[in-house]
Amino acid sequence: MKIMVWMTGWLVMTGVTYAELPRIVCLGGAVTETVWALGGADWVIGVDDSSTFPEDAGLLPRVGYYRMISAEGVLSLHPDLVLASEEAGPREALMQIERAGVRVERIRAEASVEGCLQRIHEVGVAIGRAEAAEALANEIGEAMAGLTVEEGRERRVMFVFAHGAGAMNVAGRDTAADRMIRLAGGRNAVTGYRGYRPLTSEAMVAADPEVILVTTGSLPAFGGGEAIWRVPGVQATSAYAERRVVAMDDLLLLGFGPRLPSAVMELQRLIGR
Amino acid sequence: MTQPETITMRFAKGSGRTGLGEGLGKRARSRQGWLVPVLIAGMLGSVVAGLMVGAVKISFTSVWGILAGEVGIPTEWSFTEREAVILLHLRMPRVLAGLFTGAALALGGVLMQALFRNPLADPGLIGVSSGAAMAAAVFMVLGGALPWLGVLPTLWALPAVAFGGAVAMTVVVIRIAGRMGETRVEHLLLAGIAMNALAGAVIGLLMVVADDAQLREVAFWSFGSLGRAGWPVTGVLAVTTLPVLVAAVFLHSWLNALLLGEREAAYLGVPVEGLKRGMLVLTCIAVGSAVSFTGLIGFVGLVVPHLVRLIAGPNHRGLVPASALLGGTLLTLADLLARTVVAPVELPIGLVTALLGAPFFLALLMRDKRGGGVE
Numbered sequence: 278m279k280i281m282v283w284m285t286g287w288l289v290m291t292g293v294t295y296a297e298l299p300r301i302v303c304l305g306g307a308v309t310e311t312v313w314a315l316g317g318a319d320w321v322i323g324v325d326d327s328s329t330f331p332e333d334a335g336l337l338p339r340v341g342y343y344r345m346i347s348a349e350g351v352l353s354l355h356p357d358l359v360l361a362s363e364e365a366g367p368r369e370a371l372m373q374i375e376r377a378g379v380r381v382e383r384i385r386a387e388a389s390v391e392g393c394l395q396r397i398h399e400v401g402v403a404i405g406r407a408e409a410a411e412a413l414a415n416e417i418g419e420a421m422a423g424l425t426v427e428e429g430r431e432r433r434v435m436f437v438f439a440h441g442a443g444a445m446n447v448a449g450r451d452t453a454a455d456r457m458i459r460l461a462g463g464r465n466a467v468t469g470y471r472g473y474r475p476l477t478s479e480a481m482v483a484a485d486p487e488v489i490l491v492t493t494g495s496l497p498a499f500g501g502g503e504a505i506w507r508v509p510g511v512q513a514t515s516a517y518a519e520r521r522v523v524a525m526d527d528l529l530l531l532g533f534g535p536r537l538p539s540a541v542m543e544l545q546r547l548i549g550r
Numbered sequence: 551m552t553q554p555e556t557i558t559m560r561f562a563k564g565s566g567r568t569g570l571g572e573g574l575g576k577r578a579r580s581r582q583g584w585l586v587p588v589l590i591a592g593m594l595g596s597v598v599a600g601l602m603v604g605a606v607k608i609s610f611t612s613v614w615g616i617l618a619g620e621v622g623i624p625t626e627w628s629f630t631e632r633e634a635v636i637l638l639h640l641r642m643p644r645v646l647a648g649l650f651t652g653a654a655l656a657l658g659g660v661l662m663q664a665l666f667r668n669p670l671a672d673p674g675l676i677g678v679s680s681g682a683a684m685a686a687a688v689f690m691v692l693g694g695a696l697p698w699l700g701v702l703p704t705l706w707a708l709p710a711v712a713f714g715g716a717v718a719m720t721v722v723v724i725r726i727a728g729r730m731g732e733t734r735v736e737h738l739l740l741a742g743i744a745m746n747a748l749a750g751a752v753i754g755l756l757m758v759v760a761d762d763a764q765l766r767e768v769a770f771w772s773f774g775s776l777g778r779a780g781w782p783v784t785g786v787l788a789v790t791t792l793p794v795l796v797a798a799v800f801l802h803s804w805l806n807a808l809l810l811g812e813r814e815a816a817y818l819g820v821p822v823e824g825l826k827r828g829m830l831v832l833t834c835i836a837v838g839s840a841v842s843f844t845g846l847i848g849f850v851g852l853v854v855p856h857l858v859r860l861i862a863g864p865n866h867r868g869l870v871p872a873s874a875l876l877g878g879t880l881l882t883l884a885d886l887l888a889r890t891v892v893a894p895v896e897l898p899i900g901l902v903t904a905l906l907g908a909p910f911f912l913a914l915l916m917r918d919k920r921g922g923g924v925e
Contacts, residue, residue, distance in 0.1 A: 349640050
């Protein structure tokens with residue numbers, strides 16, 4: 278109820294500060310980033326473990342991994358709105374939160390340009406910043422349209438994700454990494470399957486990536502950036518010949534948040550030439 | 551097969567061979583009188599503690615105000631609507647689900663230890679847990695590709711599939727073991743071990759094709775959690791656990807007879823074959839339903855009957871109800887820790903029981919080695 282009153286007030290007279298701010302818990306890194314981009318940073322009182330950007334968000338109380346949240350844990354922060362990515366769960370916990378009188382909004386989770394714009398729109402409506410959301414979505418849409426892919430041969434990029442030493446998965450079709458690689462004008466070196474799979478050394482050689490893409494978050498699991506060359510098979514690839522391994526922040530690369538245009542440009546710069 | 555045999559011998563010897571329970575440890579028998587009342591008090595204490603403590607601070611008086619208000623006694627103690635919802639719809643069903651789950655796992659332990667005449671037997675031995683785990687993993691990883699699962703209400707689909715897996719796996723194990731005409735426990739044990747290995751392999755295979763999110767889901771499930779428990783879940787657990795408890799209490803003298811050996815039990819007029827089948831079915835119902843809703847929770851089924859035997863001896867007359875009570879109490883307390891230690895995050899309860907249970911179990915074994923005896 279509080280937030281409804283607040284939102285009405287906000288729509289009527291923009292810019293007035295209120296004594297009582299809404300209290301929002303964000304579940305999902307891209308959702309958190311979107312709230313920040315829409316100027317809702319002061320309202321967020323708790324986030325999940327995947328919300329690592331902006332840095333301020335990471336300093337807030339954490340409610341755990343967003344697919345395994347605890348209803349009472351979230352409620353202990355006394356939120357009036359929970360912005361939950363569609364992938365957040367378990368569903369029972371979200372239902373229990375709703376039952377305790379807290380508004381729960383599910384936000385689309387799709388990792389695509391379309392999904393990113395949709396997410397901004399949904400978050401904007403949920404926190405009463407629909408106009409700001411529209412402006413931001415237009416801005417991102419234009420930036421994406423304005424991105425020019427350099428002429429020339431597409432580079433074969435392989436995205437490798439490490440869970441731990443020896444446990445590596447490679448991105449196939451229909452993954453966030455695959456879409457990012459294509460947006461940045463590269464070509465996914467592995468298209469034989471959908472999703473993430475462990476890849477054999479021989480398949481690695483056969484795919485022959487020219488660039489190996491990893492996330493900074495999984496670098497420690499490899500044992501550092503150089504250690505990736507010791508993974509069997511990697512030394513027979515073109516990427517090794519040129520020592521081309523590039524690392525990007527997990528959330529920036531795979532989150533499809535409001536930083537999408539700069540993420541694509543960054544990836545373009547890293548894999549280009 | 552020699553290892554279980556020797557343990558069986560020691561186990562049976564310690565229990566005495568004088569009669570159907572009356573002679574099962576004179577020292578221990580005198581303690582049985584007060585054990586159950588003490589355990590009931592402990593259980594009530596754990597329920598009260600479980601209701602009082604949680605990630606959300608609800609004051610002592612508010613809790614009583616809500617509870618009193620719910621049974622129609624108006625009090626001075628004030629509370630908010632949200633506190634009432636948290637207490638009545640989050641904590642209370644969860645605490646009760648913990649009681650039933652713990653009781654079910656401990657009962658499964660008692661029955662399996664009696665069936666195998668081995669104090670190291672665990673309900674997982676006959677494939678109940680691994681069957682549920684395998685079915686749950688199939689559902690989590692391939693569920694999206696199985697459209698016919700859509701007919702189930704979404705919240706019940708996973709437990710239903712897991713329970714189906716538990717029952718199917720147990721039936722397969724019993725069938726394999728029963729090929730020789732009668733269900734021999736050695737065959738049951740071997741069939742169980744083989745099917746557990748097979749289930750482990752299938753889960754491993756699924757983890758290879760799973761994506762990152764599914765992988766984490768399978769991993770979290772295998773650590774167990776009471777986080778999904780609402781009133782409907784608690785109701786189902788009550789309906790599956792309580793009849794098993796009643797049945798096991800009624801069967802106590804037959805269970806005692808079985809401790810002496812199958813042939814001896816048969817001489818005493820126990821329908822051994824039917825009893826064994828019945829014990830398997832009861833274990834499958836209790837443990838299967840518990841595991842299906844909560845995921846894998848280790849050590850309760852193994853350690854709790856052990857603990858009770860340590861205090862009150864191996865007579866099933868006290869062992870059955872005491873194990874159910876103690877199992878429920880310990881799991882409720884373990885869940886209390888899981889909910890609060892790192893709040894607002896929650897620990898998987900299976901981790902808590904394993905972290906506390908494993909050192910405790912080792913201590914028991916070492917005590918045994920020094921000559922103290924398992925009883």
